[in-house]
Amino acid sequence: MIFELTTTDSESKARAGVITTGHGVIETPIFMPVGTVGSVKALTQEQVKQDVQAQIILGNTYHLYLRPGTEILSKAGGLHKFNGWDRPILTDSGGYQVFSLAANRKIKEEGCLFQSHIDGSRHLFTPENVMDIQRTIGADIIMAFDECPPYPSEYRYAKKSMELTHRWLDRCIARLKETQPAYGYEQTLFPIVQGSTFKDLRTISATEIAARECAGNAIGGLSVGEPEADMYEMCGLVCDILPKEKPRYLMGVGTPWNIVENIALGVDMFDCVMPTRNGRNGMLFTWNGVINIKNKKWADDFSPIDENSPCFASSQYSKxxxxxxxxxxxxxxxxxxxxxxLAFYLELVKEARKQILTGNYAQWKNRMVPQLKQRL
Incomplete structure (x- = not known):
């Protein structure tokens, strides 16, 4: 993987760059649709490419390990061939999913013992076998195995969790050095900064992660219930420590205004289930604000969903x-x-990139945030 930093905004820390992987190029800042089990829910791969214009999607190690399983993925030649997606893929290590199984998992030094949410069967994730699973899945960018502490966390727990994540990271790096990519193209490891909302822990973790000198870095453990102000504070702190010449990925974030604000802090990559999950429940994000399309007020509104969008779904169908x-x-x-x-999210980061390249990002952000937050 190669990252070229093109431009940094003059009045903020927003950056525009290009990531080159074995399956193509990604222009940053970028939003990555979530395809947890190898599918962006309710959409075909062609729709994700042509209508949404996604450059990269996510898969999840925990879910793909349980279904369809590594044997099937290996026989298929990896996830790209299994699901027909020929652009880059990033896989989350499963750490967050294990965190959400709080009642059905046990964390220890070796790894994490958990019960499947599907059939209750017991499994052990270790840094080593999570790297092996991601080798088999075949993602271009793979995540280190980490523990995501809940919010709020006691300081002692957050510190212990962070230190465990760092030890697990060293085991992930060692395992990757012992193994080879399964399908002939490079797989790039991103470590994950943890530390909850404690500034000293985030500083320690970001410094430790930067010292590993991996090709890219991720920020985890945010957007898990903490106030937005805390998320921005932690993200800004970490971005100031992580190396400028490498991409930064803020995991699981978030609303359109979260994305616009965090781009200004120096983040390059985002993912979140919000556009699809909220969309399936009738919440639409637009350039003018947020719409609950189920409200009766839209029953006789024959204007386009978002007349400012080039996406066919937005411009050809009425509210x-x-x-x-x-x-x-x-x-x-x-x-x-x-x-x-999803098309709106991709349009949003595309416009953000354009504003960075022209040197107007800070002014544009300040104008857009209150507009995006409006309830229509």
């Missing part, structure tokens, strides 16, 4: 029609809402 689909329980409603939201 009234989309509301009708949701009220009638039609699957097409969820598909169109998901396409619209």
């Amino acid at each position: 009234a029609y989309l509301r009708h689909l949701f009220v009638a329980g039609e699957i097409l409603g969820m598909t169109l809402a998901s396409i619209h939201n």
Whole structure:
């Protein structure tokens, strides 16, 4: 993987760059649609490419390990061939999913013992076998195995968790050095900065992660319930420590205004289930604010979902029609809402990149944030 930093905004820390992987180029800042089990929910790969114009999608190690399993993925030749996606893929290590199984997992030095949410079967994730699983999945960018502490966390727990994450990282790095990519192209490891909302822990973790000199770095453990102000403070602190010449990925974030604010702090990559999950429940993100399409006020509004969007789902279908689909329980409603939201997120980061390249990002951000937050 190669990262070229193109431009940094003059009045903020926003950056524009280019990541080159074995499956193509990614222009940053970028939003990555979440395809947890090898599928962006309710959409075909063609829709994700052509209508959403996604440059990279995510898969999840925990879910893909359980279904379809590494044997099937190996026989298929990796996830790219299994699901027909020929652009870059990033895989989360499963640390966050294990964190969300709080009642059904046990964390120890060796790794994490957990029960499947599908059938209750017991499994052990270690830094070593999580690297092996991600080798088999075949993602271009793979994440180190970490523990994501809950919010709020006691200081002692957050510190212990962070130190465990650092020890696990060294084992991940060692395992990758012992193994080779399964399908003939490079797989790049991103370590994950932890430390909850404690400034000293985040400083320690970011310094430790930077010292490992990996090709890119991630920031985890945010957008897990903490106030937005705390997220921005922690993210800004970490971005000031992580090396400028390497991409920075803020995991699981977030709303459109979260993304715009964190770009200004120096983040290059984002992912979140919000555009698809909220879309399937009738919440639409637009350039003018947030819409609950199920509200009766849209029943006779025949204007486009978002007339400012080039996406067909946004510009060719009316609010009234989309509301009708949701009220009638039609699957097409969820598909169109998901396409619209994802296309909007990709348009948002594309416009952010344009503003960075022209040197106007800070002014644009300050104008856009209150607009994006409006409830319509």
